[in-house]
Amino acid sequence: MKWDNLDTEPCPVARTVAVIGDRWTLLLLRDCFLGVRRFEAFQRRLAISRTIIADRLNALVEEGLLRREPYQDAPVRHEYRLTAKGLSLYPVLMSMASWGNAHSGMPAQARLRFRHKRCGAQCKPALVCDACGEPLDAREVEAHAGAARGANKPRKRS
Amino acid sequence: MKWDNLDTEPCPVARTVAVIGDRWTLLLLRDCFLGVRRFEAFQRRLAISRTIIADRLNALVEEGLLRREPYQDAPVRHEYRLTAKGLSLYPVLMSMASWGNAHSGMPAQARLRFRHKRCGAQCKPALVCDACGEPLDAREVEAHAGAARGANKPRKRS
Numbered sequence: 001m002k003w004d005n006l007d008t009e010p011c012p013v014a015r016t017v018a019v020i021g022d023r024w025t026l027l028l029l030r031d032c033f034l035g036v037r038r039f040e041a042f043q044r045r046l047a048i049s050r051t052i053i054a055d056r057l058n059a060l061v062e063e064g065l066l067r068r069e070p071y072q073d074a075p076v077r078h079e080y081r082l083t084a085k086g087l088s089l090y091p092v093l094m095s096m097a098s099w100g101n102a103h104s105g106m107p108a109q110a111r112l113r114f115r116h117k118r119c120g121a122q123c124k125p126a127l128v129c130d131a132c133g134e135p136l137d138a139r140e141v142e143a144h145a146g147a148a149r150g151a152n153k154p155r156k157r158s
Numbered sequence: 159m160k161w162d163n164l165d166t167e168p169c170p171v172a173r174t175v176a177v178i179g180d181r182w183t184l185l186l187l188r189d190c191f192l193g194v195r196r197f198e199a200f201q202r203r204l205a206i207s208r209t210i211i212a213d214r215l216n217a218l219v220e221e222g223l224l225r226r227e228p229y230q231d232a233p234v235r236h237e238y239r240l241t242a243k244g245l246s247l248y249p250v251l252m253s254m255a256s257w258g259n260a261h262s263g264m265p266a267q268a269r270l271r272f273r274h275k276r277c278g279a280q281c282k283p284a285l286v287c288d289a290c291g292e293p294l295d296a297r298e299v300e301a302h303a304g305a306a307r308g309a310n311k312p313r314k315r316s
Binding site (some may be wrong): 005006009010011013014015016017018019020021022023026029030032069083085087088089090091092093094095096097098099100101102103104105106107109110111112113114115116117118119121122123124125126128129130131132133134136137138140141142143144145146155 | 168171
């Protein structure tokens, strides 16, 4: 498997990795979800070379995860906003934040806390089955490639 | 921000990226969740150099995401199994699979389908608020660093 071919692999994880499986891309996306939009702000926060940032932002625009919008006329300057496709990555980034909070030795005072504006609660993200609403556990999910099968077709437990 | 320092950044996403923000590491973890355990099997599936695979597997063991278990005596051979810490990455990998299914131009017949053994349904993962059970939307969640606050303390909407 070559890195250049990951985006044509017949696996949805490999294809996602082809788009976002890069350290700086992931941190840029994190910043986008935190409301950062301008090149200078990304650069200030990440403190890495402008070339790396421009390269990753351009790729994210090409992939349709970010769109460029002008915010100034003379000279024209653009900011970067998440598209619907980019916003759909929220569960990936939130799950990473949640894992990092719990498992990366973060001091308690540095952990990211989340407040769900809709219900007002301090919350954690939970990954659940969209059919029954129960938390998804790796050992209770079977993955298989192919077209959808009957929703309740009995299958042997392996 | 330097790559080597990401694991000490005061941000849970950066710390997670430091551990798993590498293309091959993510694909190895995918394979672990699909039940792959042996070096030869990882190598056959990824078809990349043994050095890269050994390097990434060793790092995952050092980080405590995988553990080595002997499965053969003479010569001793080990397989790699997810630890509880590794299994906790399930929401990250599942969210990536789900995004790839929906947004990476996968032909329908190649999409990964998931069956929740507990309820029997073909399912999709959904990221919800653990307090109210509603789906989490990026625009309805405030993130802030620091110790937990009162669950319903009113905060100005920004």
